[in-house]
Amino acid sequence: MKNTFIVIALALMSLSCQNKEAKTINYNILSGNIGSTKGGELNISSLNGFKKTINVTDTGFFSDTLFIPENGLYNIRFEQVRFAPYLSKGGNVQLNVDAKKPASTLKLSGDNIALNSYFAYKASKNSEFMMNRETSYNVDESDFEIKINNFSKDLEQHLEAVKDIPEGIKVKELRAINFGRLAKKSNYEFMYGHLNKNRDFKASDAFKGELSKISFDNGDDYLYSSDYQQMVSNNIREKAFNYYEKDSLPYPEAEAQAITEINNETIRNVELYKSFSMQLTRSSDKETDLNKFLSASTNEAHKTSIKELFESLKVLDKGQPSPKFENFENYAGGTTSLDDLKGKYVYIDVWATWCGPCKAEIPFLKKIEKQYHGKNIHFVSLSADKQKDKDKWKKMIADKELGGIQLISDNDFNTPFVNDYKIMGIPQFILLDPEGNIVRANAPRPSDAKLIELFDKLKI
16 A cells, blocks of 8 residues: 555656646747738847747738747847747737838837837837937037937836846846946937038037947846847947958958957857858858858857858859749839849849948949940849839939949848848949859959959859
């Protein structure tokens, strides 16, 4: 009888353990509806290496299960929607938003509703501050100080009203609010000078004093505060530009040098990851660059992600069939598809009217178009402008007397052609052969003498 009780007790203990294990949930359910969209991909990420893409239907509905590594803030990106809610294991979050008016229409429900409503309010206020640049920045230093201090106090009051904040979040968020204030302050000199058309404007040393005391080595703040992240990234770019000018290093090398000097391992890993994610898509020697990254990074999730990116980029190797576009509006009238251009080489400039570096290439592109007029090559300028900015696109073509074949994407950066080429920054130039196969997915720019060398090599 005693043995029977022992067996029963052990069985009950085992059942109890199984029940506890069954109740352990390591996922969050994210769902919602997005208005004013034709559908597409909603991207979720965090700087600890988590990435997930959710399909949004043409009616705007989406739903997915996210196996998140830890509770925390996760960045959501879809068209103009930019939001970072708090996601927890075992929780669920629903959001409803209009893609064209995200700041004013974002509504949330589900778990951590009070906290995520605060984050939605914060995102809305920050968007409002930036959208009203003239009102926000075109004031003297003392008034600007008052403005950003009041901005921070307002957020602090809204945060204080949130009940049952998860452990540790309140302290981090209060620090993040202050970093938001400092980030606005660091933008003041440029914005005030820009708004007043005075590039030589300098803010006073007294105004900038606290900015010089910011430490850029706090990994916890970096992973939590987007404003702190941006200030760290700006600091790296400043150092990289100095190396670029002073030591005549190619910019990718100058940036790599600036990143390797970061003491904090977490920050160094993330900045390496962001940099290589951009560089690898443009690299002419992807395998060498991949190995450089793998030897420099100590973050296994980042390594896995970069390896996956490397494998996905193989479809853009020389000789592979090019991704296609169909029926893009042609400035000259009608529509044009990539297949219409077969029979000649095709040099594609992916650009936009708002892109400064794109516009800087225009004089060089016009010169090359003239030089190769009537030869075995089409010059295509593919605008990634939004459809609502189509008139700006047409006006710039007319004003600058742009030649070649002028097309506009049917859905700005969200069109499959741009996504399939994994374009992360513009301008990007693409060269295809007469059969529609890739010669260079990232061809030299018109301002680069190597472009003519390439054309000569191909006997265009």
